[in-house]
Structures are given as C-alpha cells and as structure tokens.
Amino acid sequence: MRKFPVRILLALLAIAGIVYACAPEVNNKYEAKSISLDPETAASEAAKIRKEMNVEILDDLKLDLWAADSIVQDPIAISVAPDGRIFYTRASRQTSSEFDIRGHMDWTVASMSFETVEDRREFLRKTFEADNDQSMAHLKDLNNDGVRDWRDLTVEKENVWYVTDKTGDGVADYTQRYLEDFGEEITDVANGIEYHDGNVYVAVGPDLWKASDENNDGIADGTEALAHGFAVHIGFSGHGMSGVTVGPQGRIWWGIGDIGSNVTDKDGKNWKYPNRGVVVRCDPDGSNYEVFAHGVRNTHEFAFDQFGNLITVDNDGDHAGERERLVYLIDGSDTGWRINWQFGKYTDDKNNDYKVWMDEKMSLARNDEQAAYFLPAIQNFVNGPTGLVYNPGTALSPDYYDRFFVAEFRGSPNNSPIHSFSMKPDGAGFALADHDTIVKGLLPTGLDFGPEGSLYFGDWINGWGTKNEGRIWKLDVGADAGAETELRKEVGELLTSDFSRNDEPSLAELLGHQDQRIRFKAQFELAKRAENGFEAFREVSAGSKEQLARIHAIWGMSMMNRRGYEEGEGAFAELLLDADAEIIAQAAKMIGDLKQSGHAEALIGLLGHPSARVRFFAMEALGRTEETAAVEPIVAMLREDDGQDPWLRHGGMVALGRIGDAVAMRNLAADPSRNVRLLAVVALRRMESPEVKAFLQDEDEYVVAEAARAINDDFTIPGAMWPLASTLNARAWTSEPLIRRAINAAVNVGNDRAIDELVKYVDNTSNPAPMRAEALAALGTWADPSVFDRVDGRYRGVRKKSAVYVTEKLGSIIPELIAKGEAGVRKAAIRASSSLELKGTTDQLATMMTQDGNPDIRAESLVALDKLHAPNLEQLLRTALNDRNDQVRRRALELLPASTIEPASATKLYRDIIVEGTVGEAQSALAGLAKLPGAEGEALLGELIGQMAAGKLPAVIHLDLVEAVEAHDGNTELQKQLSAYEEELMKTDDLGLMATALAGGNKRAGYRVFYRNTTAQCTRCHAIFEYGGNVGPNLAGVGHRLSPRELLTSIIRPSEALAPGHETVLVTLNNEEMLSGIVVSRTPEYLEVKTGKTETKKIPRADIAEEETLPSSMPSVDGKISRREIRNLVAFLTSLKGEEG
Known part of the structure; x- marks a missing residue:
C-alpha cells in the first residue's frame, strides 16, 4: 500500500511548506500541537490525490479532496462547526489499549458476567497483573516502567483534532489538536463527536464528555463528564459510544452498541442496560438523562428529520443470512438485540446452539413468527452503516432535500459506498421511499454537512485498523446545479452570525427558515430569553402560517419548560385543538416529553383522531404521564387497530407498561382480542410483574409463548418462574420458543417439582423428539448447569445443585430411553447417564457400544463408559478399535491415554494405526499421543518428525503431528526437532508450519468455522450463493477456481492473492x-x-x-483461530465445486 503520509511530509518539509508546532501552553490543560501547510502545496497535493482515485459518483455531483493525509489521520466521527472547522475523533487506543473479544475468546465467560464498567475494570486489573502470561502476550510497556501490567492501559489517550481551510481556497491547510485525554484502563475509543454552542461533546466509553475552549485558542481548557457507565463488556471493537448529536429540544443525544451501559444519572436513578445497545439523551449540563430506546446492536449514528423523527440503520448480528436493519426508533422502544445472542452459550458444552435472534426470525422485518415485545425493522438495508446525516434543507441541491445519507463501512473502498435515501409515512411510522448510491470507491466514516451546503466525510482509506492515514472529502453539486445559490450563501452567513444580538421578532421569523440548522439556532437562542422568548414561541406556534416554524416554536417552549420556566404551560393545550394534525402530534409529544399533567382528557380524546401519528403521540404522552384513566381508552384504540400498525402496537405496549397498572393488564387475560392480550403480556413484562403468569393459561399458544418470553428472558420474573415451568406438561405444545423456555424455567426453579416436570416431559414419547432431547440435556447438567441461560444465553452464574433426586427419577426411565426411540433422544439419554454418573447403566451401555446398529450410539456409549469408569473399559476400548465404523474407532483412539492400558501398549496401538489405519484414525491416534504420558509415546513422536522431515509421512497428518509434539512442550528434545523441521521447511515454503493446514481438514467442521465462528466471521463479508455478506467475493464454486494453497494463502495473507474485481x-x-x-x-x-x-x-x-x-481489507485469521480451524476451513472451501442445488 502506498504510504502517503511519509511521502507527503518529506516532500512538503523539503520545500518548507509545513510548520509543525509542539510547545507547552502555560494556561492550557493540553499541550499545543498543530500542522500548517502551504496553501499551494495543500491544493496541489489534494488535486493530485483526487486524480489518482477511482471514485464513482452520481452525474450531478462533484467530489474534491478537502484534507489530505498530511493533516488527517484515522478519522472516525466528524462534526462541522458553523465557522467551517471540522472536528474529528482520531483512534489512538485501538491497537494497544482497547480489546476486541474476537481476539480473546477465553475472556467470553468473564465478559458476559459483567454488569458494570467497574466489573470490567476489576477484570482487567486481575488479568493484567505484573508480567504474567496475559500481560506478556497482549501488552506493551507503554509507561516504560519495566513492567507490563494494567497500568500500561492508562498511557495512550484519545485525540480530538480540528481541520480548517484558513485561506478559503477550498482545501484544508491547517490542523490543530483540540485535546488529548481519556486514558483509563477501561477507556474505549472515541467514536462520537458534536460541536455545539462553543462546546465539543465527545463520546468515549465509559463517559460522555463536554469540552470547552474558554479562551478561544483552539485548545480545550477542560472537560466535564456528563454521564458515566458505558462500555460494560469487552465486545466487538467499534461497538462503543457514538452518534453524538443535538436533538430537536436542544438535548445532547448519543448511543452505544451492545457492549452496554449501566448508568446512574445525576438524580440518582439507575438505568441498567448492560447487555444491549441504547440511544440516550440529556441536557447539555448532563441533567434530565434518560434512555430513549434500547435493544440496538450498533446504530453508530442516527439523524432527525425535519419533524424530529429519529431514523437510523442498525448493524446486523453477523449471522449467516441476515442483513442490517433500517429502523425508526420511538421513545421507549426495544428493537430486540442482546449481546448474549452473539456469543457465550454457543461454545459451552453444557448448553445448546439455539439462537433466539435467528431461530425466532427477529433479524427480519415484521413477520408472523416473531415475538411481539420488540419493534421490528422497517426492512433490511445497507451493510456496515457508520456515518448518517439528514439534509438540513438547503445542502447540495433541491434533488437532495428531505433525504438521509448513510455511509457503508466494509473495510474496503471497493464496496463501501455512500447512499442517499428518503422515507415516506406508513401509518404511525415510516417506510423506505427510495435510495441511491451516490459515491463508491472510498472508505467513508463520519458524515456531516458544512455551513456552505457541501457534504463532508471522513475516509479511512483501507482496512479495519488504524494506520496514521486518513482524509476528509467534500461532496457537492456543480455551480450550475445550485452549489453557489444565494440561499446557501445566506445560510453560511447566518450560521456564523451572533444571534444573541437579534431581537425576538427577527429570531421568530428565522424559525421558519428553510435550513434546519438556522431554525434550531434561532430556537435555541429564543429559549434563553425567559418571558420574551416564550411569548415569541407562543405567538409563532399559534399564528404562523409556516408549519415548520410552529413546530420549532413548540420545541422551544418544551425546552424552556424542561429547564424550569414554569409559565405558559397551557400553550400546549391550545395546540391540541389545532386543525393541523402534525401540530397536534408535536404538542402531544411535548406534553409527554415534559410529563406535563392536566391534559389527560384532551389526550384521551385524541386516541380517536383520524391521524395515526396523532393517536400515537397522544398515547405516548398518556404513558409518560402515567395516566391510569387512559388504560381502557388506549386498549380500545389498539383493539380496533388489531396489531396492524407495528408502531401503534409497540407504542401501546410502552405506554401501558409505563402507566403500570398490573391488575388492569392481568384482567385483560379474558379479552377476546389476541392482540389486546399480547399488549397486556408485554406491558406486564415491562413492569416485571409476576401477574403475567395469568397468560400462561391462554388458549392461543402464541400468547403463551409471549408470556414465556416475558418470564424467562433478560432479567427474568422470578415470581412467575414456577408457573412457567409447570406449563411444560399442561398441553401438547408445538411452539419451540415456548417449550424451550418452560424447560429452562424448570432449570431456574431448580427444585424437585421442576425435576418431576422435566422427567414427565421426557418420558412422554408423543412430545417432539428434539425438545425431549433438550429436556434430557437440562436434566443431565442439573447438578452443574451452564452459567448461561439455555434459551437467551444471558449469564446466570454458577448454580450448583444436588443431583440426588434427579439421579433417582431419571434412573428409573433412562434404560428405555437409551434402548430405543429417536437417535437424538437416545444420545441425550446416554450423555445424561454419564454426566449424572448413573453407574447402573454401564452394562446396557456396553451392550449398546458393541451391538447397536447406529454408529453414533456406539460412539456416544463408548464416551459415556469412559466417563463412568466402566470396570471393563480396557476390553471395550479394544473392541471399539476393531469396530466396523471409522467414527467409533477414532473415538476409542482418543480415549486411550486416559484408560488403564499401559502407555507402551497404547503406543504400539497408535503406531500400527498411523501406519495401517485410515486418515481419520491416524489423526485420532496422534490426538491420543498428544495426551499420552511417558517416554514411549514421545519416542514415537520423535520418529514421526523424522519421517515428516524425510517426506515419508502423509501430508494429511502433518498438522496432527505438529499439535501432538507441541502438546509435549516439556520435552525439549522434541521441541528442538520440531524447530529444526520448521527452519528447514521455511527454506522451500514460506508458509512454514502453516503449510500443515493444506491437507487433512474436515469439511463439516470447516462449515461450522465458516458459518458460526464469531472470531473468523466469514459470513460478515462472504456469501456462498445467497447466504452471507456481499463485501468480499462470493465463494460459490471457489474450490474449482483456487487450489488449497491459494485458498490457505488468501485466508492468512489476504493481500497476496486478491480475487478478480477486488484488486x-x-x-x-x-x-x-x-x-x-x-x-x-x-x-x-x-x-x-x-x-x-x-x-x-x-x-x-x-x-x-x-x-x-493496495492491501486487502480482509483481516487475516492467522493467530485468531487455530491452525486446525484453518485447515478445516480450507477443506470446506476446497469442497465448494458444484452449482447450487
């Protein structure tokens, strides 16, 4: 890859075009640091780079490089100030001080257990004690104290810089560091920034910071934390705090991805959302904090349209077959995602691989199989959303007014476009109207509009990691299309003018300006002016002919009321009678926003308004004001809608949950409307009320399943857990979500009655076989269950219990379960017999192992016999070694080291198998040798290394031999032999020991790596036919096109062999x-x-x-997944040779 910064800086320094300042400032908290470019040099370099770039843009647009690599590095989020300065966050901690769980999968259990950022702090301090293995492997001695420990995580700081065009020639020529700060061991990367009213708001977990520059020297004088408690988990990098913006009522908004939050606000209220993303807001001083929406995965950025509606695109869960989601977030909404649906239980042998997000169709737009409690996406949409903005009303040209712009970040400029899209009303919500790709060929990050109407965006250039390079581009229409209109010039002038000098009438007039930024600026200034300001707002809201002016006036009155101005509360009541439905909706929304009492009668009356939007915000206000008298009217309105409008339905659930009348909700259990009963269930879920148990008796299985979700999922409702468990055998259920939760409830209850329920379910052969197997798995792990919930995967902690009763009850039916029936149930019964140490089953298992016609049963029986320490295990192993099925023989070989067979005898068996057995048997033999103690086995390994070096050992077992030798790391002679082999191998094959992954892989195991491994994340970028992502090349038929060596190289060194169309x-x-x-x-x-x-x-x-x-954006998996996993992945990809069947 071309290293622009070095070339550019050397060239510029040679012509004395850069002045680089780095000197301490006496009166500043932060050291001054700036770079100044000669304007001609800056313009020349920008033009040169622009000419080099292969960028596709729509015909009516033009693209210019505004700031080159010499003054921009690794820009994430950007914010354009009214004077044209662009503030941006630069990732500094990403490489050495911030962690991605995909590189530390052994931390998963600990990370999933965290509830607060202090839990994470404690973990990091314990994990990185002085010079321990973890510290030596993952840390640098950044503080130069001669020790590697957690203190090295406190050295690197996040940076905020601003870039500006001092000469006004259209190219940036100056940059200055605004601040360098935020460097605790728990500090994340700064992913969000907003310049507002002279302050800079920076989102960097665990805090939202407010920075100010009192002396106007371009350097922050200090910072203040407005909210603390973000970034609870160690999760995916890039899922931290982001999206800082100013909302319609002058509040600061931001979000965080699914690494979660647990915040206590300034009033002492706790907002606990540790396992999901949230969108939050507070006043500029940190007061009035609240969670607006939750259940997002990683929205990154969001924007408000001209009516204050929040639109965003949420990232998907990186599962095969899903895509990102376009969403309209409403107050109190839950869009469904939880971090525990990404990883945790899925690699726990005591658990299962059921994924609520995918198996219950939550990743899709609304469908009949989904749960009722969450707000579904409008539709699946663009991949990897990062920056997102809304045209303020005068930017670009009229063709782009009332449109959103979203950047896709996929790690490569080849397929990371910027899109423009618009929305259209759909009931109380919205639908996608249209969308275009407007730019393609760069790697965009944050977006923002400049005061002159251009769209600016950061450019990461290539790849995923930091590289000390970056750019900022400017997109606009041509002069003939409106780039130099008088309106745009006026906007630029107004944005930089001092509105504090304007009188109230002139400000009131600007509330109707075409540009949203001007309207906000006038609104925010009037809101500072007490009585005069409020009266101006009131007059505009009541008498203006401009709808948008009236709306901003309504927002302005709300701002003033929220900040303590107590006069004029009746203004909203008057507006509820307006002829304009949007004005009514906005007034109702503000009443709810303020939790203003005294409007119940009028709001209830509006529940019958012909406008769905009016009905929605009237209902929202009634919920936020907790009007108990509104319960029946809300229910009546929603009964009539019958669940047809997803936003009305979800808003109703939120409102009823906030009102909190659990008795009224319970009494709806007899309501004839299924939709009404569902509303009641979800409302009770939101109250965490055990009254939801009444709906477990519902005649409709879908309603019962929703009640089961309410009781079991998330933080659970303990008071309803036993009623849920006791429903397991109440009817012949068919709903898998319901049955799984009833089984899991029994595990959570954990008493003898719960065991009785599970045993009864297992013993009923008319129940679905997979669910009987799941109940058996729950019984089998009863004494020491998984720390993760068996359904939603949430961390539940260690829950050890006595196995006496479960052993007694299951022991009486286990023989028949083992002997006959569906194979999955039989296997589950065999596993339960071993995990519960049912010694009485050893004779039956021995018979199964030697005589059963199903090789899976024979293999499973052998494993159980080993765990049960069967008295005749040695003979059984010898019998298994002669089994007609390769799988059984291989299992026996793997069990030999732990058996009573003498190491010398075991070694002889292994030698014979390696020479004469199948490939699979030889691999299992080497896996056994890896665990076999004693000199005999190590001597055989030494011989085999010699054979491998001499080219006399089949390549399909090379990796197995290497792993076996590495397992005997205490034998220095063996390690020397292996090192010598590697050294010699490197002379002819630069892949080294990785070449052992070329042959011998298991394609079925490789399939699991490709589709399910959360570290490899293959389907994030690649598809096989239609299943997967579209960032990289489609891999259908790749086994025809590429050899195993080419496939391996592309996996571990992706930049060496780029696919056609991606180079x-x-x-x-x-x-x-x-x-x-x-x-x-x-x-x-x-x-x-x-x-x-x-x-x-x-x-x-x-x-x-x-x-x-240029290098590939695909990250190498070398060092992230094991060589064995890589070998299996190569085998799977090599097998992809046919057409889709």
Missing part, C-alpha cells in the same frame, strides 16, 4: 501521472483498469513506471 491498484506512469482503479485484466502488453462506474482504461505496460496493489 485495487495504484499506477504511476512514466510521465508521473497517477491513477487508481480496480483491475479488470492483465496481459503481457496491457493492464486494464476500471476507473469509474463504467469507464475502463487499457494502459500499455511500456507506459507504467510503477504498479502498486
């Missing part, structure tokens, strides 16, 4: 002209490059001075 080159011609593009074809005479949406260029080889391939 970007930077070409320098003999005349020093430079261009970039995607390689179309190569011949000895020409290099053909795609340089635009449809344009290609054939470049004669003779004209090319230098050709440089």
Whole structure:
C-alpha cells in the first residue's frame, strides 16, 4: 500500500511548506500541537490525490479532496462547526489499549458476567497483573516502567483534532489538536463527536464528555463528564459510544452498541442496560438523562428529520443470512438485540446452539413468527452503516432535500459506498421511499454537512485498523446545479452570525427558515430569553402560517419548560385543538416529553383522531404521564387497530407498561382480542410483574409463548418462574420458543417439582423428539448447569445443585430411553447417564457400544463408559478399535491415554494405526499421543518428525503431528526437532508450519468455522450463493477456481492473492501521472483498469513506471483461530465445486 503520509511530509518539509508546532501552553490543560501547510502545496497535493482515485459518483455531483493525509489521520466521527472547522475523533487506543473479544475468546465467560464498567475494570486489573502470561502476550510497556501490567492501559489517550481551510481556497491547510485525554484502563475509543454552542461533546466509553475552549485558542481548557457507565463488556471493537448529536429540544443525544451501559444519572436513578445497545439523551449540563430506546446492536449514528423523527440503520448480528436493519426508533422502544445472542452459550458444552435472534426470525422485518415485545425493522438495508446525516434543507441541491445519507463501512473502498435515501409515512411510522448510491470507491466514516451546503466525510482509506492515514472529502453539486445559490450563501452567513444580538421578532421569523440548522439556532437562542422568548414561541406556534416554524416554536417552549420556566404551560393545550394534525402530534409529544399533567382528557380524546401519528403521540404522552384513566381508552384504540400498525402496537405496549397498572393488564387475560392480550403480556413484562403468569393459561399458544418470553428472558420474573415451568406438561405444545423456555424455567426453579416436570416431559414419547432431547440435556447438567441461560444465553452464574433426586427419577426411565426411540433422544439419554454418573447403566451401555446398529450410539456409549469408569473399559476400548465404523474407532483412539492400558501398549496401538489405519484414525491416534504420558509415546513422536522431515509421512497428518509434539512442550528434545523441521521447511515454503493446514481438514467442521465462528466471521463479508455478506467475493464454486494453497494463502495473507474485481491498484506512469482503479485484466502488453462506474482504461505496460496493489481489507485469521480451524476451513472451501442445488 502506498504510504502517503511519509511521502507527503518529506516532500512538503523539503520545500518548507509545513510548520509543525509542539510547545507547552502555560494556561492550557493540553499541550499545543498543530500542522500548517502551504496553501499551494495543500491544493496541489489534494488535486493530485483526487486524480489518482477511482471514485464513482452520481452525474450531478462533484467530489474534491478537502484534507489530505498530511493533516488527517484515522478519522472516525466528524462534526462541522458553523465557522467551517471540522472536528474529528482520531483512534489512538485501538491497537494497544482497547480489546476486541474476537481476539480473546477465553475472556467470553468473564465478559458476559459483567454488569458494570467497574466489573470490567476489576477484570482487567486481575488479568493484567505484573508480567504474567496475559500481560506478556497482549501488552506493551507503554509507561516504560519495566513492567507490563494494567497500568500500561492508562498511557495512550484519545485525540480530538480540528481541520480548517484558513485561506478559503477550498482545501484544508491547517490542523490543530483540540485535546488529548481519556486514558483509563477501561477507556474505549472515541467514536462520537458534536460541536455545539462553543462546546465539543465527545463520546468515549465509559463517559460522555463536554469540552470547552474558554479562551478561544483552539485548545480545550477542560472537560466535564456528563454521564458515566458505558462500555460494560469487552465486545466487538467499534461497538462503543457514538452518534453524538443535538436533538430537536436542544438535548445532547448519543448511543452505544451492545457492549452496554449501566448508568446512574445525576438524580440518582439507575438505568441498567448492560447487555444491549441504547440511544440516550440529556441536557447539555448532563441533567434530565434518560434512555430513549434500547435493544440496538450498533446504530453508530442516527439523524432527525425535519419533524424530529429519529431514523437510523442498525448493524446486523453477523449471522449467516441476515442483513442490517433500517429502523425508526420511538421513545421507549426495544428493537430486540442482546449481546448474549452473539456469543457465550454457543461454545459451552453444557448448553445448546439455539439462537433466539435467528431461530425466532427477529433479524427480519415484521413477520408472523416473531415475538411481539420488540419493534421490528422497517426492512433490511445497507451493510456496515457508520456515518448518517439528514439534509438540513438547503445542502447540495433541491434533488437532495428531505433525504438521509448513510455511509457503508466494509473495510474496503471497493464496496463501501455512500447512499442517499428518503422515507415516506406508513401509518404511525415510516417506510423506505427510495435510495441511491451516490459515491463508491472510498472508505467513508463520519458524515456531516458544512455551513456552505457541501457534504463532508471522513475516509479511512483501507482496512479495519488504524494506520496514521486518513482524509476528509467534500461532496457537492456543480455551480450550475445550485452549489453557489444565494440561499446557501445566506445560510453560511447566518450560521456564523451572533444571534444573541437579534431581537425576538427577527429570531421568530428565522424559525421558519428553510435550513434546519438556522431554525434550531434561532430556537435555541429564543429559549434563553425567559418571558420574551416564550411569548415569541407562543405567538409563532399559534399564528404562523409556516408549519415548520410552529413546530420549532413548540420545541422551544418544551425546552424552556424542561429547564424550569414554569409559565405558559397551557400553550400546549391550545395546540391540541389545532386543525393541523402534525401540530397536534408535536404538542402531544411535548406534553409527554415534559410529563406535563392536566391534559389527560384532551389526550384521551385524541386516541380517536383520524391521524395515526396523532393517536400515537397522544398515547405516548398518556404513558409518560402515567395516566391510569387512559388504560381502557388506549386498549380500545389498539383493539380496533388489531396489531396492524407495528408502531401503534409497540407504542401501546410502552405506554401501558409505563402507566403500570398490573391488575388492569392481568384482567385483560379474558379479552377476546389476541392482540389486546399480547399488549397486556408485554406491558406486564415491562413492569416485571409476576401477574403475567395469568397468560400462561391462554388458549392461543402464541400468547403463551409471549408470556414465556416475558418470564424467562433478560432479567427474568422470578415470581412467575414456577408457573412457567409447570406449563411444560399442561398441553401438547408445538411452539419451540415456548417449550424451550418452560424447560429452562424448570432449570431456574431448580427444585424437585421442576425435576418431576422435566422427567414427565421426557418420558412422554408423543412430545417432539428434539425438545425431549433438550429436556434430557437440562436434566443431565442439573447438578452443574451452564452459567448461561439455555434459551437467551444471558449469564446466570454458577448454580450448583444436588443431583440426588434427579439421579433417582431419571434412573428409573433412562434404560428405555437409551434402548430405543429417536437417535437424538437416545444420545441425550446416554450423555445424561454419564454426566449424572448413573453407574447402573454401564452394562446396557456396553451392550449398546458393541451391538447397536447406529454408529453414533456406539460412539456416544463408548464416551459415556469412559466417563463412568466402566470396570471393563480396557476390553471395550479394544473392541471399539476393531469396530466396523471409522467414527467409533477414532473415538476409542482418543480415549486411550486416559484408560488403564499401559502407555507402551497404547503406543504400539497408535503406531500400527498411523501406519495401517485410515486418515481419520491416524489423526485420532496422534490426538491420543498428544495426551499420552511417558517416554514411549514421545519416542514415537520423535520418529514421526523424522519421517515428516524425510517426506515419508502423509501430508494429511502433518498438522496432527505438529499439535501432538507441541502438546509435549516439556520435552525439549522434541521441541528442538520440531524447530529444526520448521527452519528447514521455511527454506522451500514460506508458509512454514502453516503449510500443515493444506491437507487433512474436515469439511463439516470447516462449515461450522465458516458459518458460526464469531472470531473468523466469514459470513460478515462472504456469501456462498445467497447466504452471507456481499463485501468480499462470493465463494460459490471457489474450490474449482483456487487450489488449497491459494485458498490457505488468501485466508492468512489476504493481500497476496486478491480475487478478480477486488484488486485495487495504484499506477504511476512514466510521465508521473497517477491513477487508481480496480483491475479488470492483465496481459503481457496491457493492464486494464476500471476507473469509474463504467469507464475502463487499457494502459500499455511500456507506459507504467510503477504498479502498486493496495492491501486487502480482509483481516487475516492467522493467530485468531487455530491452525486446525484453518485447515478445516480450507477443506470446506476446497469442497465448494458444484452449482447450487
């Protein structure tokens, strides 16, 4: 990859074009640091880079490089100040001081147990004690104290810089560090920033910070934490705090991804959402904090339209077959995601692989199989959303007004476009109206509009990690399309003018300006002016002919009321009678926002309004004001809607939950409307009321399942747990979500009655076999269950119990369960017999192992016999070694080391198998040798290394041998032999020991790596036919196109072999002209490059001075997953040779 900063800086320094300042400032908290470019040099370099870039843009747009690599590095979020300065956050801690769980999967259990950021702090301090193994492996001695420990995590600080164009020539020529701060061991990366009213708000877990520059020297004088408690878990990098913006009522809004939050606000109220993402808001001083929406995975950024509706795109869960989701978030909404649906229980042998998010169809737009408690997506939408903004009303051209803009970040400029889209009303919510791709060929991060109407965006350039490079681009229409209109010039002037000098009438007039930023600026200024300001708002709200002016006036009155202005509360009551439905809706919304009492009668009357939007906000206000008299009217309105409008339905659940009348909700159990009963269930769930148990008797299984979700999931409702468990055998259920939760409830109850329920369910052969097997698995792990919930995966902690009663009850029926019936139930029964140590089953298991016709049963029986320490185990193992099935023989080989067979005898068996057995048997034999103690086995391993070095050992067992030798790490002679082999191998194969992954893999295990491994995350970028992501090439038929070596190289060194259509080159011609593009074809005479949406260029080889391939955005899996997993992945990919069947 071309290293622009080095080249640019050297060139500029050579011509004395840069002034680099780094000197301490006496009166500042932060050290001054700035870079100044010669304007001509800056413009020349920007033009040069722009010419090199292969970028596709819509025909009516033009793209210019505004700030080059020499003054921008690793920009994440950006915020454009009214004077045109662009503030941006720069990732500094990402590489050495912040962790991604995918690189530390052994931390998963601990991380999932965290409830607060202090839990994470304690974990990091214990994990990184001085110079222990973890510290030596993962830390650098950043504080130079000669010790590696958690204190090294407190050295690196996050940075905020601003960039500006001092000369006004359209290219940035100056940058200054605004602050360098935030560096505790629990500090995340700064993913969010907003400049507002002279302050800079920075989102960097665990805090939202407010920075100020009192002396206007461009350097922050200090910071204040407004909210604390974000980033509870160690999760996916990039899922931290982000999206800082100013909302319609002057509050600061931001969000965090699914690494969660647990915040206590300034009034002492606790907001506990440790396992999900949230969108939150507070006043600029940190007061009036509240969680607006929860259940998001990683919205990154969101935006408000001209009516204050919050639109965003939420990231998907990286599961095969799902995509990101376009969502309209409403107050109190739960959009369903939990971090425990990403990882945790899925790698726990005591648990199962049931995924609520996927198995219950929650990742999709609304469908009949989904739960009722969450707000579904509008639709599945673009991948990897990062920056998102809304056109303020004058930016670009009229063709782009009332549109949102969202950046896709997929790690590669080849497939990370910026989209423009618009929304249209759909009942109380919205639907996607249309969308276009407007820019493609860069790697955009944050977006924001400049005061002159251009769209600016950060550019990560390539890849996922920091690289000390970055850019900021400017997108606009041409002059003939409106870039230099008088309106846009006026907006720029108004944004920089001092509104404190304006009188109230002029400010009131600006409430109706076409540009949203001007309207907000006028609104916020009037809100500072006490009685005069409120009267101005009141007059506009009541008498203006401009709808948007009236709406901003309503928001302004709300601001003033919330900040303590007590006069004029009746203003909203008057507006509830307005002829304009939107004005009524906004007034109702503000009443609810303020929790203003005295409007119940009017609001209840509006529940019958013809506008769904009015009905929605009237209902929301009644919920926020907790009007108990509104329960029946709300229910009546929702009964009539019958669940057709998802926003009305969800808003109703939120409102009824807030009102909190549990008795009224319980009494709806007899309501004839299924939708009404569902509303009651979810409302009771939100109250955490045990009264929800009444709905376990519902005649409709879907309603019962929803009640089961309410009781079992998240923090659970303990008072209703036994009623749920006791429903297991109440009817012949068919709903898997319900049955699983009833089984799990029995585990949670944990008493003898719960055991009776599970045993009864297992013993009933008319019940679904997979669910009987699940109940058996729950019984089998009864004494020491998984620390994770068997359904939703939430961390439940260690729950050890006595096994006496479960052993007694299960022992009486286990023989028949083992002997006959569905194979899954039999296997589960065998596992339960071993885990519960049912010694009385050993004779039966021995018979099964030797005589059963199903090899899975024979293999499972052998494992159980080993765990039960069967008295005749040695003979059984010898019998299994002669079994007609390879799987059984392999299992026996793996069990030999722990058996009573002498190591010398076991070694002889292993030697014979390696020489004469199948590939699978030889691999199992080596797996056994890895665990076999004694000199005999180690001597055999030494012989085998010699055979491998001499080329006399089959390649399909090379990796197994290497792993076996590495397992005997105490034998220095063996390790020397292996090192010598590796050294010799490197002379002819630069893959080294990784070459052992070329052969011998298991394609079925590789399938699991591809689709399920949360560290490899293959389907995040790749699909096989239609299943998976579309960032990288589709891998259907890849086994035909690439050899195993090519596949392995692409996995561990992705930049060495790029797929067609994904290779970007930077070409320098003999005349020093430079261009970039995607390689179309190569011949000895020409290099053909795609340089635009449809344009290609054939470049004669003779004209090319230098050709440089930019690195792949695909991260290597080397060191992240094991060599064995890599081998299995290669085997799976190699098998992909046919067409879709």
